[in-house]
Amino acid sequence: MINRREAxxxxxxxxxxxxxxxEAFLTGCKTNTKxxxxxxxxxxxxxxxGETILPATDTPGAKAAxxxxxxxxxxxxxxxxxxxxxxxxxxxxxxxxxxKHHNKTFMESTPEERTAFLTxxxxxxxxxxxxxxxxxxxxYFTMMKQMTLSGLFTSKIGATEVxxxxxxxxxxxxxxxxxxxxxxxxxx
Amino acid sequence: MAEQxxxxxxxxxxxxxxxxxxxxxxxxxxxxxLERGRNIEHIKDYVNADKESWxxxxxxxxxxxxIEDYPVLKRDYPLNETNLDYWCSDKDHPYTExxxxxxxxxxxxxxxxxxxxRQSYRWADMDFEANAKDGIAVDWPVRYKDIEPWYDYxxxxxxISGNRDGIDLLPDGQFxxxxxxxxxxxxxxxxxxxxxxxxRHLIIGRTANITVPHQGRPGCQFRNKCWLGCQFGGYFSxxxxxxxAAMATGNLTLRPFSIVTExxxxxxxxxxxxxxxxxxxxxxxxxxxxxxxxVNASTLNSTWLLMNSATDVWEGGxxxxxxxxxxxxxxxxxxxxxxxxxxxxxxxxxxxxxxxxFYIPRFRNINGEKRDYIRGFGYQxxxxxxxxxxxxxxxxxxxxxxxxxxxxxxxxxxxxGFGEMLPDxxxxxxxxxxxxxxxxxxxxxxxxxxxDNEIKMRKDILEDAKEMLERAGAKNVQGFEGDGTPGRxxxxxxxxxxxxxxxxxxxxGNNQVWDAxxxxxxxxxxxxxxxxxxxSLTYMAFTARAAxxxxxxxxxxxx
Numbered sequence: 001m002i003n004r005r006e007a008x009x010x011x012x013x014x015x016x017x018x019x020x021x022x023e024a025f026l027t028g029c030k031t032n033t034k035x036x037x038x039x040x041x042x043x044x045x046x047x048x049x050g051e052t053i054l055p056a057t058d059t060p061g062a063k064a065a066x067x068x069x070x071x072x073x074x075x076x077x078x079x080x081x082x083x084x085x086x087x088x089x090x091x092x093x094x095x096x097x098x099x100k101h102h103n104k105t106f107m108e109s110t111p112e113e114r115t116a117f118l119t120x121x122x123x124x125x126x127x128x129x130x131x132x133x134x135x136x137x138x139x140y141f142t143m144m145k146q147m148t149l150s151g152l153f154t155s156k157i158g159a160t161e162v163x164x165x166x167x168x169x170x171x172x173x174x175x176x177x178x179x180x181x182x183x184x185x186x187x188x
Numbered sequence: 189m190a191e192q193x194x195x196x197x198x199x200x201x202x203x204x205x206x207x208x209x210x211x212x213x214x215x216x217x218x219x220x221x222l223e224r225g226r227n228i229e230h231i232k233d234y235v236n237a238d239k240e241s242w243x244x245x246x247x248x249x250x251x252x253x254x255i256e257d258y259p260v261l262k263r264d265y266p267l268n269e270t271n272l273d274y275w276c277s278d279k280d281h282p283y284t285e286x287x288x289x290x291x292x293x294x295x296x297x298x299x300x301x302x303x304x305x306r307q308s309y310r311w312a313d314m315d316f317e318a319n320a321k322d323g324i325a326v327d328w329p330v331r332y333k334d335i336e337p338w339y340d341y342x343x344x345x346x347x348i349s350g351n352r353d354g355i356d357l358l359p360d361g362q363f364x365x366x367x368x369x370x371x372x373x374x375x376x377x378x379x380x381x382x383x384x385x386x387x388r389h390l391i392i393g394r395t396a397n398i399t400v401p402h403q404g405r406p407g408c409q410f411r412n413k414c415w416l417g418c419q420f421g422g423y424f425s426x427x428x429x430x431x432x433a434a435m436a437t438g439n440l441t442l443r444p445f446s447i448v449t450e451x452x453x454x455x456x457x458x459x460x461x462x463x464x465x466x467x468x469x470x471x472x473x474x475x476x477x478x479x480x481x482x483v484n485a486s487t488l489n490s491t492w493l494l495m496n497s498a499t500d501v502w503e504g505g506x507x508x509x510x511x512x513x514x515x516x517x518x519x520x521x522x523x524x525x526x527x528x529x530x531x532x533x534x535x536x537x538x539x540x541x542x543x544x545x546f547y548i549p550r551f552r553n554i555n556g557e558k559r560d561y562i563r564g565f566g567y568q569x570x571x572x573x574x575x576x577x578x579x580x581x582x583x584x585x586x587x588x589x590x591x592x593x594x595x596x597x598x599x600x601x602x603x604x605g606f607g608e609m610l611p612d613x614x615x616x617x618x619x620x621x622x623x624x625x626x627x628x629x630x631x632x633x634x635x636x637x638x639x640d641n642e643i644k645m646r647k648d649i650l651e652d653a654k655e656m657l658e659r660a661g662a663k664n665v666q667g668f669e670g671d672g673t674p675g676r677x678x679x680x681x682x683x684x685x686x687x688x689x690x691x692x693x694x695x696x697g698n699n700q701v702w703d704a705x706x707x708x709x710x711x712x713x714x715x716x717x718x719x720x721x722x723x724s725l726t727y728m729a730f731t732a733r734a735a736x737x738x739x740x741x742x743x744x745x746x747x
Contacts, residue, residue, distance in 0.1 A: 054590040061590070070247075077251040119585045126584075149593070153576040154241040154248075162594055163576060167240070169410040169540035174368035178537035184575045184596040187241065187412070187541060 036076050036084050042091060043068035045107060049094070050148040052114040059162040067151035074147055082137060090140020097121060159186035194220040194441070196480040196738075197463055199448045199493065202299025204711040204727040205484030206426030206434070207342070211735030212482070213439035217742075220476055221434075222446040222465060224485075225276065225295035228302065230427035234417030236270055244269045263290045264676055266303075271415050274303050284620045286635035290675035291488065297444055298426040299486060300678070303415045306396040306423050307547070307568065308348045309721035310339050310359045314554070319717050322562050325516065325611040326687040328716045329697030330730075332359070338729035345433075346424040346728060347402040349544075350394030358391075358549040358721075365399045366392045367544050371536045372571035372599050377546070379660045388551045388656070393544040393568065396424035396725075403429065412541035423543075445469045449629060451481060451506060453498035453704060459747070460497075460506075460707045466627055479747060480706050480738050484731070487680040487712040488517075488617055492632050494684060494694070494701075494709070495619050507694035507701055512685050514618055516611035517636045518718040520677035523670020524646050526653035527602030528662030530571060537573055537596060545570035548603065548656075550720055552648060561644040563610065565720045567653060569603025601662055605649030608720040609674070610641050611682055636674045646672060679723050681715035699734040706747040708734045 043066075050062030050071075075087050098106040101117045109117065118141075125139040132139075152158040159165040165186040195217035198208045209221045227233070241247050248270045250262070260278045261267040267275070276295035283291060294300045313332040320327040336359075343362040351366035369377065369392050377390035397408040398421075405421030405428055414423050421428040434440040445468040452461045452475065462477035483490045491514055495505035507513040550564035578597025583589040620633035638646075646669075654667045687693020690702035695714050701707040710731040712723055741747050 053585055054593075055587050057587045057591055059590075059594070073245055074249070077253070078246055078249055080252060115586045122584045149576065150247060153593075156240065156242040159241065162590075165240075166540075167411070172368055172410045172538070172540035172542040174373065174538055174542070175371035176537050176539050178535050178596070180534070181595070182537075183594050184573075185538075185541075187575065 036088055038072040038076070043072055045091060046071050046144065048107060048114070049118070049144055050151065052111070052118050053145055053148045054152050055111075060157050062148050062152045065152045065155035065157045067148050067155075070151035070155070071144065071147045074151075075143075083143070086137050086140050087143050090143065093140060094121070094144075153186065192220075192474075192476050194218050194476060194478045195742075196220070196482065197222065197476055197478040198482045198484060199463065200224075200299065200484035200486060200490070200711065201297045201426055201431070201442070202294075202484065202486060202711070203301045203304065203424075203426065203724050204731045205299070205482070206301060206430030207728050207731040208482040208484055208708075208710060208735055209434040209440055210430040211732050212480070212739065213434045213437040215735070215739045216437075216439065217480070217739065218439050218441075219434070220441045220443060220478065222448050222463070222476075223297045223299075223442065223444045224447045224468060224489075225297070225444065227297045227442070227444040228274075228417070228427065230421075230432070231417075231419045234419060235273070237413065237416045237419050239270070239416070260290060261292060263673075264292070264671075266292050271303060271417075274415070274417075280626055282623065282625055283631050284623055284633045286633060287637045288673055289634040289636050290673055291634065291680070292675070292678050293486070297442065298431075301425040302417055302427065304396075304425075304724060305678075305722060306414065306543070307722040308343075308346075308350075308361075308394050308396050308725040309547075309549075310361055311335070311719055311721065311726055312357050312359055314357060315717070315719045318563065318719075319611075324562075326512075326685070326689065326692050326716060329686055329688045329693075334697075335726075335729050335733065338733040339725065342725065342728040342732050345403065346396055346429060346725075347398035347405070348394055348396055348725070349399040349408075351392050353389060353391045355389055355391070355549055357554060361394070363394070364402060367395070367397070367399060367542055368392070369546060370538055370571050372530050372533055372601060373546050376530075376571060376601060376660045376662075380548075380656060383659050384551075387555070388548065390546050390548050393547045395544045397422055397543055398424075404432075405429070408543070410540035410542060412543045414543050447627060447629070448485065448493055449473075449496060451483075451493065451497035451704075451707060452477075453501065453506060455498070455501045458704065460704045466629075468627070471627065479742060480708070482731075482735070482738075483707060483709040483713075484711045487683055488632055488634070490709055490711055490713045491617055491683040492619070496630075498704070502703075506704060506707070507684055509703055510687075510691055510694050511613070512687070512692055512694050514683050515613040515616045516682040516685055517615040517617060517634070517674070517680065518609045518611055518682040518715065519636075519674045520679045520718060520720060520722075521607045521609055521638055521642050521646065521672040521674065522604060522677050523672045524607075524649040524653070524668070525569075525602060525604035525670055526650065526657055526665060526667040527600060528657045528665035530599040530601055530662055533573075533599050546603075552645075552652075559644075559648060561641045561648075563608040563641070563645070563720065565605045565607035565645060565649050567603040567605050567649075569601065571599060571601035573597065573599050601657060603653055603657070604670070605646075605653065606677065606720050606722070607642060607645050607649055607672075609718050610639065611685070611717055612639055615639075615674075617683055634675075638672055638674065642672070679712065679718070681712040681718050681723060684709050684713035685716045686714050687716060698737045699730060705741075706738075708738055710734050 046068035050067035408422035548567040552564040574597030684694040
């Protein structure tokens with residue numbers, strides 16, 4: 001039924017190397033949520049983390065899609081307890097790492113400092129993800145980055161202003177010309 | 189106990205039940221269609237059909253609460269936020285598993301016709317002859333020539349889009365215009381044809397999505413949202429197709445919330461007289477009488493119903509005078525797949541969202557080839573250009589990263605095998621008298637597993653997929669051994685099979701219960717073997733054929 005095709009496209013995504021939380025949708029969540037509480041400051045913080053990963057360019061960035069609130073929803077409702085704990089602690093860890101990196105909390109930092117720091121943190125997270133045992137937890141920054149991407153690109157702003165979206169295509173053409181610079185379709 | 193009389197009763201409203209209702213009402217019979225779940229009205233009740241990803245708080249994903257509430261559905265992709273209402277509550281509808289069997293069910297008007305995969309393929313003569321030639325199970329009492337006109341008939345009404353590919357082993361049908369292959373798929377198809385010298389084919393999927401307006405339905409809009417229900421009637425479902433036709437006759441009464449618990453049987457006349465309905469909302473019991481009963485409750489539930497009927501005559505229920513009731517449960521085994529990347533085509537893209545893919549029909553164990561297993565498998569897949577999920581070299585944070593992500597990535601191709609599962613009498617369902625559901629009804633126990641033939645076949649499914657993709661030019665080809673647990677194909681079949689001998693089959697070649705000729709079973713339970721193609725089109729054809737036979741027999745006074 002359905003979307004065995006969709007399951008296949010998920011395979012393609014995973015094979016492409018960028019693991020985007022699709023597998024968390026399918027298998028990551030297992031049991032036991034605990035109540036988690038996000039403050040407005042947490043959401044603002046996550047929006048700034050998101051905006052650093054995917055900033056406004058000539059199109060809106062992650063903050064415009066309120067990825068901070070999206071992360072709150074996903075972590076509260078979809079994450080299992082152990083991942084919730086890693087994510088919540090991760091917010092503090094990110095700040096501590098920021099201080100270690102350039103003596104400022106993330107929120108105190110300039111956009112340039114944030115970008116430089118998260119670029120390094122991203123490398124660290126990727127390295128960790130590559131070497132970790134299967135039962136080891138996901139790196140908190142991997143969680144934040146995955147949800148920044150899915151939070152922006154599946155939002156209305158992300159789909160219609162950052163990417164391209166046609167609600168009712170009316171036809172399918174399997175082979176149309178593409179010119180570099182044209183946006184990707186929001187969903188395929 | 190109130191009593192009501194109809195010409196015919198149809199138990200179930202999914203793909204085959206909808207067809208039974210349409211055919212019988214159009215032939216002038218007064219029909220009662222009973223559905224155990226709620227009503228879902230076409231268009232009006234497709235509450236999520238217009239929603240976009242951002243309208244779902246979890247963007248279509250699954251919450252911990254859903255995981256807790258759906259212990260079976262969570263085992264695979266069906267558990268999701270977008271059409272949760274179309275899947276039955278696992279907690280209200282328990283079953284027991286001697287061996288794990290993933291049973292994904294839709295209990296509402298339309299059944300799984302609302303969420304089905306829509307892939308629609310004919311069987312060939314080879315498939316109907318297979319059991320006899322291999323000397324396994326029992327012979328199909330039907331051959332392709334018997335069912336061919338009925339394939340024509342149901343395809344014309346349901347609307348199947350496809351290409352006339354001229355492949356003997358996958359007969360062409362009455363197709364609406366085919367959907368397009370992507371550029372990469374077209375080139376891979378050409379390479380496969382050349383490499384395998386015309387013995388393997390990559391074709392566009394044949395799907396019950398209508399590519400042009402058809403039977404008053406506007407048609408597919410290429411939104412790829414079929415399983416939310418479609419306000420354009422873009423795909424065949426009970427709601428979009430057979431139910432309106434049946435309703436238009438004025439001969440149909442549809443009764444939701446009607447759990448049929450028993451077929452009443454007159455042992456002197458050797459005929460069913462009607463059914464007992466347990467109202468799912470009021471818990472009241474009602475008897476309905478009819479001259480003909482069509483059992484279309486979905487394979488395992490139809491079998492459950494037979495097992496609960498005529499137990500005063502046969503302890504094991506109606507059809508248990510054979511050795512076949514509840515046995516030979518089959519599905520298609522899925523999961524093994526491969527994928528790879530395709531270089532080039534950077535100046536090519538697609539428009540629209542095609543709710544379809546390509547199909548590679550069976551190529552093993554034909555033309556005299558003998559593998560270490562019998563029968564075969566087909567592949568379903570697609571080649572598409574990656575969206576925002578692709579990898580970006582060099583940068584991973586910031587504006588350049590974002591801008592790179594917002595352009596399409598490279599092309600990739602993937603395909604998954606759908607393998608035939610053989611009938612085996614040890615793969616079975618029984619009534620579990622130790623457990624009852626909330627209506628106090630005994631639940632089913634399922635005891636089913638892949639056997640040696642399937643396990644051997646799965647190696648070929650994996651290796652052939654990798655080899656074909658590599659030879660056809662894909663790079664970075666990877667194979668995946670998927671979960672082949674039965675049930676995940678959502679093609680339950682075989683537990684009330686057809687045959688030529690009442691001792692070894694529940695039904696004769698006209699889908700009549702041997703012991704009750706006015707009871708017709710035309711959902712997947714009649715399947716004597718499984719083949720490897722998606723089965724629903726075959727259920728439609730057999731249902732229409734059985735309905736005509738039933739009415740002609742009724743007119744002759746034979747029922």
